[in-house]
Amino acid sequence: METVPPPAEELAILDRELVQLDARRAQLLARRAWLLTSIRQSQPAARPAPVARPLGAPPPETSPPNVQNLLLTLGGILLTIAAIAFTLVSWGHLGIGGRSAVLGAVTVAALSAPVLLLRRGLASTAEAVAGLGLVLMALDAYALHRVALPDTGGLGYTAVASAALAGLWSAYGLSLDRLRTPLPVAVLTAQLPLVLWALTASAGAPPMEWALLATAAFDVVVALSANRAGLRGIATTGAAAAGGSALLIGASQSVTAATPLAAVAPAVLLLTAAGVALFAASRSPEAATAASVAAGLAAIAAVGGVARAGVPERWSVLGYLLCAVALSGLVRMGIPRRLQPGLISASAAVHAAAALSALPLVALTLAGPLTVLDSIWSGTQTDARGALGLDLPESVLSATPLVLLIVAATLTAASRWSPTAEGPPTGPPAAPAGTAPQAAAGTAAHRPAAAEGPTPPAGTAVAPSPEGYAAEPSATPTGRASDATGPEGVPTPEGHPGPAAGPSPSGPAAASQPAGETHPGPATPTGPASAAQPAWGPASRGPVVPGPGLRNLAAPLALGLVWAALLVVPPALDLGYAVTAALHVFLTIAALGLTVRPAWLARHAPAGPVVGLGCALAGGVSVALLSLATRPATFAVLATLAASFTAAAVATRAGRAVQAVLACAATGFATALLGAIAGAVELPPHQAAWVMLAIPAAVALLAARLRRHPVALPMELTAAAAGLLAVGLAAGDRPTLALVLALCGVIAAGTAVRAERRPAAGYLATALFVLAGWVRLYASDVASPEAYTLPVTLPALAVGVLRRRRDPEASSWTAYGPGLAATLLPSLFAAWGDEHWLRPLLLGLAALALTLTGARLRLQALLVLGGTVLALDALHELAPYVVQVVGALPRWLPPALAGLLLLAVGATYEQRLRDARRLRDSLGRMR
Missing domain, CATH: 1.20.58 (Methane Monooxygenase Hydroxylase; Chain G, domain 1)
Known part of the structure; x- marks a missing residue:
């Protein structure tokens, strides 16, 4: 049921809607006029009509101008x-x-x-x-x-x-x-x-540096006052060249000054250059960043140079760094926004240079134990510098921890520098009061008083739109931003210019306008006129807030620098060996803590787990090498590291990749601990191999429980490296090597029980078993390996035949490959060392028969194995005669024959490629 309002109320509603429609029409007309003007201004000047040219006539090679x-x-x-x-x-x-x-x-x-x-x-x-x-x-x-x-x-x-x-x-x-x-x-x-x-x-x-600086100042004035791009470019280039030369001369004089008084004159030059650069930056938006960077570096060099001349040499870097910290603080104290990015960049550059100057000592501290590996378990190291192999003066070591800590503190402050109420306004500034459009100024003049609806009050702030024209009133009387709405509160579509197109003139100027029309007012602060505004206005003094990427990167870097600063404290203070090892272990465990509970780091340092993982790995390897100075330290450190990395791998929430790396590191430290135990009981290398096999066996059992967990495969690969180490240790004793290979095959066979590892682990187990048999035969000085291999080959071939009958699609490599290789390869090795002719002859005949059978039955394994063994056997038999023939030929003939062969291959290159492709396809079609 509809309720019809009284006539007077309905009339008032209609009048309000008509007023809003008229206001909207006026705004659209003003917008249309502005767009037409913009289009006319953007169109290029009319070009003269091209001169007619006869058909077919070539165009002129150059234009007349x-x-x-x-x-x-x-x-x-x-x-x-x-x-x-x-x-x-x-x-x-x-x-x-x-x-x-x-x-x-x-x-x-x-x-x-x-x-x-x-x-x-x-x-x-x-x-x-x-x-x-x-x-x-x-x-x-x-x-x-x-x-x-x-x-x-x-x-x-x-x-x-x-x-x-x-x-x-x-x-x-x-x-x-x-x-x-x-x-x-x-x-x-x-x-x-x-x-x-x-x-x-x-x-x-004048001195050369002052002459260059004065020339640069002249160029700055010319560049700021020039109205031609070419002239501005020349003046800007000259200012950069002259000013840069003056800065280099002043900086070199400041660095070489012996006393603070001698450093004052270069400081005055550098500060003057900084003033010139700041003046240029405040007047030129294009050069603001580059000029303010130069100004910041010049100011830091000026003040830092005076401080450097008055302090000992080891504190010189610290003096420049403190000046950079002071500059970062000044940026937060009302410096115009246009200058802030460059000054922050200058301060950041000095911080980065200071950190880089300290990083070599950090690298030497981490890699120092490598220099004393020749004195393992000697127990002669009593201090940190001797244990780390650092033969550096105290002046190089003293200030390094302080430098790193100050840089870390600055990065921490940058990471906590978030947008606040004191920051810059997020929207465009409001237009001056009194410029709000009067919606019905032209249309309500001829209406009855009862028909006049409400209009925006005079003085309502109108925010300019991104296009440069004013939008609808953007603030309510309470100061809160209002949503863009159309008539009767209907929201305007996204991207619509909004109901207002510009401030309407008021007073006498408005009376001369046609009814219902408005015209855009003067340029808003977002228009072209904004470029001429100085950088020192009140609206431009909010602090520049670092982006989220910089804030997210600053906190992890700060954590890494704090870790590095604490790492170099022992050599800087020349602490004892035990304190150094204990502190390094503690730092490694603390870095692991960043990877275990990253939830509290997510807000401030999303990359903290990665930084913690890198620090933990570097510190763990370094302290493991450092612990080799004494036996007790070795066992204590390696056991602590293995347990810590294992616990971190279990408890981490930083993702599968971090967990996998932690698990691999734990496996590596456990391997090192077992090696240290074997060395402590003075086991020979081939007997120590038994101990090392405990790692692959334990990891295989653990992986069977983990199944398809992403950590399982990296751990198994790391354990495989430990197995290779065991094989290498056993290589000096052939019987032990054969047994180690067999045990590795057992571990691989146990792994092959799992469906997800069956193909790779199965082939590996077969290869290890066969290799173990060969090594055992070689270790027993068996002259006729066929007596031991044929009893294995014949049943294997019989099983392969049965497999092929039941599954004709089965590969010949699966059916016949292991059985044939078990005999052919040991026989081939024996034939190459046999001086008689019977074994090579029999082996060649058998290989020829296998090759022909493989070609006839299209079995790839028989063809490839038989052909390879036949070729190598023939090469062994013909090699002495080939050597004699080559020795009898003239020296120029082999190169000539090689050249002819290359020419023939090159002339028939495409045909040879087709032949090779056909051969590959033929082999590929075989089973």
């Missing part, structure tokens, strides 16, 4: 060469009056001609003639020196002449602003006067 510029350039170059030749070569043929008259007349004519040429629209010609005039002015200066001032010093006169020429060319370029050449040439010439004056080394000449 390019040809014109080329001709003018060549003409100007020729005239310049002629003028130089006249001045340098033909100067003596004229008197003083003639010389002055000729050069003066030609120079005046060359400088005056561009005025007439520009009036006629010949801009390119005017540029060429003006360039000639500039060269003639330089020749006039040279002539003046040769004729009127021959006794003047060359450098001094050149400095004065370059200054005068720069001023004259600047005035000439400013008077003829359509010429593009004079002003850049003037700026380039202005780089010389002060530098040349400094090179004269006269009494009033």
